[in-house]
Amino acid sequence: MGESLTSEPTRVPIMEKPLELIIEALLFASSKPLSVQEIHRCLPDVPDAYIRTALRGLEGTYDAMERSFCLREVAEGYQIRTRAAYAPYVLRMLKSSPSRLSRAALETLAIIAYKQPIIRQEIELFRGVDAGGILRTLLEKDLIRIMGRKTIPGRPLIYGTTKRFLEVFDLKDLESLPKLKELKEFGAGDEGAVHLPEEDGQGEIFQDSETRPASETQGLLFPEDGESPTT
Amino acid sequence: MSTMDYEVKLEIFEGPLDLLLHLIHKNEVDIFDIPITTITEQYLAYLEMMKALNISVAGDFLVMASTLVHIKSRMLLPTSDEDGEEEDPRDEITRPLLEYMRIKEVAQDLSEREILGRDVFSRQDDGSWYDAEPVTDGPSLDVSLFQLIDAFRRIIEKSQPGAMMMAFRHEKWSIKEKARLILSLLRERQEMYFKEIFSEDRKVPEFIVTFLALLELVHIGLVQVFQGSYDTDEIRLVANFDGEGADELGGELNL
Numbered sequence: 327m328g329e330s331l332t333s334e335p336t337r338v339p340i341m342e343k344p345l346e347l348i349i350e351a352l353l354f355a356s357s358k359p360l361s362v363q364e365i366h367r368c369l370p371d372v373p374d375a376y377i378r379t380a381l382r383g384l385e386g387t388y389d390a391m392e393r394s395f396c397l398r399e400v401a402e403g404y405q406i407r408t409r410a411a412y413a414p415y416v417l418r419m420l421k422s423s424p425s426r427l428s429r430a431a432l433e434t435l436a437i438i439a440y441k442q443p444i445i446r447q448e449i450e451l452f453r454g455v456d457a458g459g460i461l462r463t464l465l466e467k468d469l470i471r472i473m474g475r476k477t478i479p480g481r482p483l484i485y486g487t488t489k490r491f492l493e494v495f496d497l498k499d500l501e502s503l504p505k506l507k508e509l510k511e512f513g514a515g516d517e518g519a520v521h522l523p524e525e526d527g528q529g530e531i532f533q534d535s536e537t538r539p540a541s542e543t544q545g546l547l548f549p550e551d552g553e554s555p556t557t
Numbered sequence: 558m559s560t561m562d563y564e565v566k567l568e569i570f571e572g573p574l575d576l577l578l579h580l581i582h583k584n585e586v587d588i589f590d591i592p593i594t595t596i597t598e599q600y601l602a603y604l605e606m607m608k609a610l611n612i613s614v615a616g617d618f619l620v621m622a623s624t625l626v627h628i629k630s631r632m633l634l635p636t637s638d639e640d641g642e643e644e645d646p647r648d649e650i651t652r653p654l655l656e657y658m659r660i661k662e663v664a665q666d667l668s669e670r671e672i673l674g675r676d677v678f679s680r681q682d683d684g685s686w687y688d689a690e691p692v693t694d695g696p697s698l699d700v701s702l703f704q705l706i707d708a709f710r711r712i713i714e715k716s717q718p719g720a721m722m723m724a725f726r727h728e729k730w731s732i733k734e735k736a737r738l739i740l741s742l743l744r745e746r747q748e749m750y751f752k753e754i755f756s757e758d759r760k761v762p763e764f765i766v767t768f769l770a771l772l773e774l775v776h777i778g779l780v781q782v783f784q785g786s787y788d789t790d791e792i793r794l795v796a797n798f799d800g801e802g803a804d805e806l807g808g809e810l811n812l
Binding site (some may be wrong): 354355356357398400405406407408409410413416420427429430432433435436437439440451452453454455456465466468471472488493494495496497503504506 | 571572573574575615617621653656657659660661663664666667668670671672673674675676677678679680681682701702703
């Protein structure tokens with residue numbers, strides 16, 4: 327990454343087919359997001375910058391043509407996805423009424439997404455309730471993963487989100503999570519009140535690599551209405 | 558009010574914070590200036606109602622009840638810390654409540670995104686009937702415990718359909734023995750497929766013992782597990798020791 331994005335080649339000399347279309351074929355056939363590196367591995371002669379340009383070209387093409395699908399940058403890769411307006415039809419075709427993620431599960435997932443690496447005890451402090459069952463569900467759905475154990479008494483497990491999480495929630499990377507609004511008018515700088523201090527590097531993180539994007543994609547996940555119960 | 562009404566309502570409050578937030582909204586009070594007496598009374602009344610309905614009250618609710626009562630009593634006393642600054646006893650619940658509200662907000666944000674499988678769809682894995690070449694260069698992907706278990710289940714199902722249901726008798730195979738076997742295979746080859754370590758296994762308990770042995774070896778760091786490439790579910794095991802050291806290490810296995 328970091329090559330100049332201003333270069334403007336759309337075709338690579340030796341290739342018989344336009345680069346954009348070759349990349350389109352790869353994306354079309356892939357069941358998981360393809361990173362620029364993965365595309366590059368299939369096209370070793372093509373510099374990354376060309377690939378990026380071609381990806382942007384495809385993105386623009388689909389938008390301009392108002393196709394039923396678009397190119398999204400998710401989970402540090404690119405993926406062709408149908409547009410939301412076509413969901414009812416696709417669901418009919420898949421004959422799926424997919425399982426839902428409960429509000430509790432969604433909240434727990436949000437805590438993990440924003441506060442990772444985090445241990446169960448800290449998660450429970452946020453919601454004030456036991457999180458065991460929910461954590462198991464989220465692990466099974468491959469939305470969270472165990473990153474290691476914290477080197478404190480009891481050696482509790484440390485949780486974080488997976489690549490699958492990014493994929494499902496249409497996120498490019500963790501940085502693109504919507505920003506957490508600061509607690510206003512209240513104890514600025516005193517935010518540690520609820521969550522325990524995050525001593526980075528205190529735990530042993532097994533391996534901070536990506537988890538496999540799940541291959542079974544059928545209807546997964548659905549946050550429930552998520553509407554506030556407090557009304 | 559029928560019992561049904563209560564049940565529906567009760568399900569909503571999954572925890573004390575949820576209930577507190579509900580009371581605060583219901584009373585339309587400022588979260589930064591919670592009328593602790595009113596809220597505490599209502600909170601306790603709610604717990605009473607749960608008891609009356611014979612619903613077991615989770616411990617978390619009781620802890621919050623005592624916190625509220627404690628805050629209420631502290632409110633009656635003049636408090637100031639060393640700097641002479643007033644310290645509000647209610648901070649104890651205000652902070653967690655604010656944090657919780659924030660979490661609810663972002664959870665809401667998340668649920669409004671274009672979610673894969675609900676709003677948008679991508680190509681689904683067709684189970685790849687073609688054989689993908691395992692990737693030998695390039696980064697490997699980590700395999701989670703659940704994926705390993707899943708792969709294990711598939712091997713069993715293939716070998717003995719329906720066999721996952723059977724009851725086990727006493728152990729005939731030891732994890733130690735199987736771990737040694739895996740190590741010796743890896744010593745020769747450094748790398749092998751997940752399914753290969755089961756090639757000698759005949760009975761379900763034996764499969765399981767082999768699997769447990771593998772988990773143990775991964776746990777103590779002698780074996781690393783990778784997934785070959787994204788289009789195949791082939792999982793590879795890679796030795797994480799020198800060929801020579803294996804005997805020694807195998808001997809140390811404390812299983």
